[in-house]
Amino acid sequence: xxxxxxxxxxxxxxxxxxxxxxxxxxxxxxxxxxxxxxxxxxxxxxxxxxxxxxxxxxxxxxxxxxxxxxxxxxxxxxxxxxxxxxxxxxxxxxxxxxxxxxxxxxxxxxxxxxxxxxxxxxxxxxxxxxxxxxxxxxxxxxxxxxxxxxxxxxxxxxxxxxxxxxxxxxxxxxxxxxxxxxxxxxxxxxxxxxxxxxxxxxxxxxxxxxxxxxxxxxxxxxxxxxxxxxxxxxxxxxxxxxxxxxxxxxxxxxxxxxxxxxxxxxxxxxxxxxxxxxxxxxxxxxxxxxxxxxxxxxxxxxxxxxxxxxxxxxxxxxxxxxxxxxxxx
Amino acid sequence: xxxxxxxxxxxxxxxxxxxxxxxxxxxxxxxxxxxxxxxxxxxxxxxxxxxxxxxxxxxxxxxxxxxxxxxxxxxxxxxxxxxxxxxxxxxxxxxxxxxxxxxxxxxxxxxxxxxxxxxxxxxxxxxxxxxxxxxxxxxxxxxxxxxxxxxxxxxxxxxxxxxxxxxxxxxxxxxxxxxxxxxxxxxxxxxxxxxxxxxxxxxxxxxxxxxxxxxxxxxxxxxxxxxxxxxxxxxxxxxxxxxxxxxxxxxxxxxxxxxxxxxxxxxxxxxxxxxxxxxxxxxxxxxxxxxxxxxxxxxxxxxxxxxxxxxxxxxxxxxxxxxxxxxxxxxxxxxxxxxxxxxxxxxxxxxxxxxxxxxxxxxxxxxxxxxxxxxxxxxxxxxxxxxxxxxx
Numbered sequence: 001x002x003x004x005x006x007x008x009x010x011x012x013x014x015x016x017x018x019x020x021x022x023x024x025x026x027x028x029x030x031x032x033x034x035x036x037x038x039x040x041x042x043x044x045x046x047x048x049x050x051x052x053x054x055x056x057x058x059x060x061x062x063x064x065x066x067x068x069x070x071x072x073x074x075x076x077x078x079x080x081x082x083x084x085x086x087x088x089x090x091x092x093x094x095x096x097x098x099x100x101x102x103x104x105x106x107x108x109x110x111x112x113x114x115x116x117x118x119x120x121x122x123x124x125x126x127x128x129x130x131x132x133x134x135x136x137x138x139x140x141x142x143x144x145x146x147x148x149x150x151x152x153x154x155x156x157x158x159x160x161x162x163x164x165x166x167x168x169x170x171x172x173x174x175x176x177x178x179x180x181x182x183x184x185x186x187x188x189x190x191x192x193x194x195x196x197x198x199x200x201x202x203x204x205x206x207x208x209x210x211x212x213x214x215x216x217x218x219x220x221x222x223x224x225x226x227x228x229x230x231x232x233x234x235x236x237x238x239x240x241x242x243x244x245x246x247x248x249x250x251x252x253x254x255x256x257x258x259x260x261x262x263x264x265x266x267x268x269x270x271x272x273x274x275x276x277x278x279x280x281x282x283x284x285x286x287x288x289x290x291x292x293x294x295x296x297x298x299x300x301x302x303x304x305x306x307x308x309x310x311x312x313x314x315x316x317x318x319x320x321x322x323x324x325x326x327x328x329x
Numbered sequence: 330x331x332x333x334x335x336x337x338x339x340x341x342x343x344x345x346x347x348x349x350x351x352x353x354x355x356x357x358x359x360x361x362x363x364x365x366x367x368x369x370x371x372x373x374x375x376x377x378x379x380x381x382x383x384x385x386x387x388x389x390x391x392x393x394x395x396x397x398x399x400x401x402x403x404x405x406x407x408x409x410x411x412x413x414x415x416x417x418x419x420x421x422x423x424x425x426x427x428x429x430x431x432x433x434x435x436x437x438x439x440x441x442x443x444x445x446x447x448x449x450x451x452x453x454x455x456x457x458x459x460x461x462x463x464x465x466x467x468x469x470x471x472x473x474x475x476x477x478x479x480x481x482x483x484x485x486x487x488x489x490x491x492x493x494x495x496x497x498x499x500x501x502x503x504x505x506x507x508x509x510x511x512x513x514x515x516x517x518x519x520x521x522x523x524x525x526x527x528x529x530x531x532x533x534x535x536x537x538x539x540x541x542x543x544x545x546x547x548x549x550x551x552x553x554x555x556x557x558x559x560x561x562x563x564x565x566x567x568x569x570x571x572x573x574x575x576x577x578x579x580x581x582x583x584x585x586x587x588x589x590x591x592x593x594x595x596x597x598x599x600x601x602x603x604x605x606x607x608x609x610x611x612x613x614x615x616x617x618x619x620x621x622x623x624x625x626x627x628x629x630x631x632x633x634x635x636x637x638x639x640x641x642x643x644x645x646x647x648x649x650x651x652x653x654x655x656x657x658x659x660x661x662x663x664x665x666x667x668x669x670x671x672x673x674x675x676x677x678x679x680x681x682x683x684x685x686x687x688x689x690x691x692x693x694x695x696x697x698x699x700x701x702x703x704x705x706x707x708x709x710x711x712x713x714x715x716x717x718x719x720x721x
Contacts, residue, residue, distance in 0.1 A: 116633070
């Protein structure tokens with residue numbers, strides 16, 4: 001084992017009514033369907049603590065696929081980094097906004113609802129949405145500050161390191177072990193139908209050292225080490241990890257582009273040579289530095305992201321994709 | 330012959346708008362497209378499609394066709410493509426080959442996100458000045474390709490707005506233009522009526538084929554189309570079955586001969602009434618029609634749907650006065666007046682046709698004023714049927 005696990009950032013988080021601690025204080029505006037996305041974006045515009053997600057789902061989806069979208073949107077809406085959620089609905093869609101709002105409220109989250117057809121058009125819905133955000137903000141002011149420890153956190157890890165050469169994979173395996181030892185819950189995305197499993201994770205002291213299987217986008221029932229079934233799309237992996245309640249997402253970055261997530265900060269660990277041009281965008285670069293130092297650097301970056309805005313968040317850059325299990329009709 | 334005033338493009342098409350489009354070629358380039366376009370005169374879209382290792386060739390081909398078609402729509406004066414790596418960036422070639430003014434930023438080769446952002450702004454500037462130099466000139470009405478769509482349908486859709494749009498479609502077809510009737514899932518049950526108007530037995534067969542194919546794919550997923558369509562809002566609006574919805578939906582195309590059936594996002598080879606095989610999902614359907622070259626669309630709605638397109642004006646026609654009044658911000662025309670006796674199907678159809686010509690010549694629609702620019706990538710939906718066919 002390397003050095004002692006660094007402390008999480010000393011910046012305080014906020015304790016939610018559910019008891020969970022959040023490392024962000026977002027107000028999330030969720031369109032229940034793509035038709036409501038423009039109104040959702042406009043409601044959040046100019047409000048620095050409001051994040052609107054733009055997704056392409058919510059209508060003419062088949063049963064099982066529509067259900068998955070609902071599950072993921074509920075997970076995002078009840079995320080501990082979210083202080084309050086506003087559901088913006090059109091009114092005639094498949095994923096019904098009112099039901100989505102209800103399932104978010106039933107999870108103990110403070111939430112509001114605005115329907116575009118119900119309000120009488122986009123303008124009225126935007127005005128009602130801004131008022132609703134004001135109410136959420138007022139209520140969330142009561143969430144007390146709380147010290148954040150590793151044992152308060154769920155860390156989501158993307159699948160990209162599974163199958164990397166041993167020297168690189170060891171860094172992520174070691175990070176996983178140290179996080180688990182420090183009491184954090186780790187949710188590791190594992191690609192469905194892939195033989196690549198997290199090798200080298202010893203998960204000492206955890207009741208289930210193999211990792212407990214978890215369905216996509218589903219918050220784990222307890223603490224420990226979980227393996228979440230995930231699609232190949234890195235963006236859909238992030239969305240699934242966030243919907244499962246990951247406070248921070250660790251992204252081994254060796255293809256595509258750095259990408260954020262609407263509710264959870266993403267820590268990018270660049271793996272060369274692909275990541276080299278992105279040296280200025282990633283949080284840690286895997287190079288020839290000795291293993292313990294690299295592991296420490298990744299852990300410090302995770303801790304730092306809990307207390308400070310990441311570079312990507314500063315750019316307002318995040319992407320959104322929900323795993324699909326059937327084509328849209 | 331009556332003339333209207335449009336933008337003539339080097340692609341040979343005629344545009345009703347003069348947009349510069351920033352188009353991400355993969356999902357992870359969406360944020361970059363937004364960052365580059367925001368605060369400039371350019372428009373942009375975002376989407377969630379990432380190429381995957383197990384992508385079906387037919388899926389890949391359909392998505393490439395959609396992106397190339399969207400980028401070369403005559404409403405686009407110039408396009409800036411954003412790719413993560415060189416491979417998706419290869420779409421620059423067919424877009425330029427079509428005659429479109431286009432440039433490309435490959436983020437991985439531009440020195441990371443900040444470098445790409447700078448390069449994006451640098452490459453966007455000449456495209457914006459190119460567009461600023463484009464002018465409208467006299468064009469024939471036959472240059473127009475109209476997309477027809479209905480969304481948030483109710484029991485009046487098939488009685489007021491859709492047949493009135495059908496009258497407008499007939500006017501445009503008679504003037505030599507092109508009209509696209511789409512959303513195959515919402516033609517289920519009306520196939521025999523459309524097939525009767527087919528230009529040839531082969532076209533009639535195609536109509537049956539695409540409708541039966543959608544029914545089959547829904548069944549192959551172990552689902553029932555009735556679970557997704559009519560939607561809960563349609564049912565609340567008084568629609569009871571997909572067949573009832575379809576009989577109303579099919580009226581949007583008017584009464585002329587169906588000259589051709591085309592696949593999703595494929596440009597028709599003839600003028601007149603054309604059926605395109607698209608999903609019923611409003612956004613995917615609109616993108617398919619615009620990618621095929623539609624410069625303007627009419628969208629009828631019972632419940633009130635606000636969506637539009639980043640590059641094509643979408644005229645909203647309400648089926649009833651209640652929605653037209655309640656959603657004034659969103660609705661351009663009220664076909665509910667037909668029920669009140671102050672308009673007839675014919676007069677309303679004429680008004681829709683005149684609105685198409687006015688909007689084509691620059692009048693802004695409500696969806697444009699509100700900044701609507703919804704976009705979604707439609708995946709190839711028939712893979713499961715192809716698999717079954719191979720096994721057999």
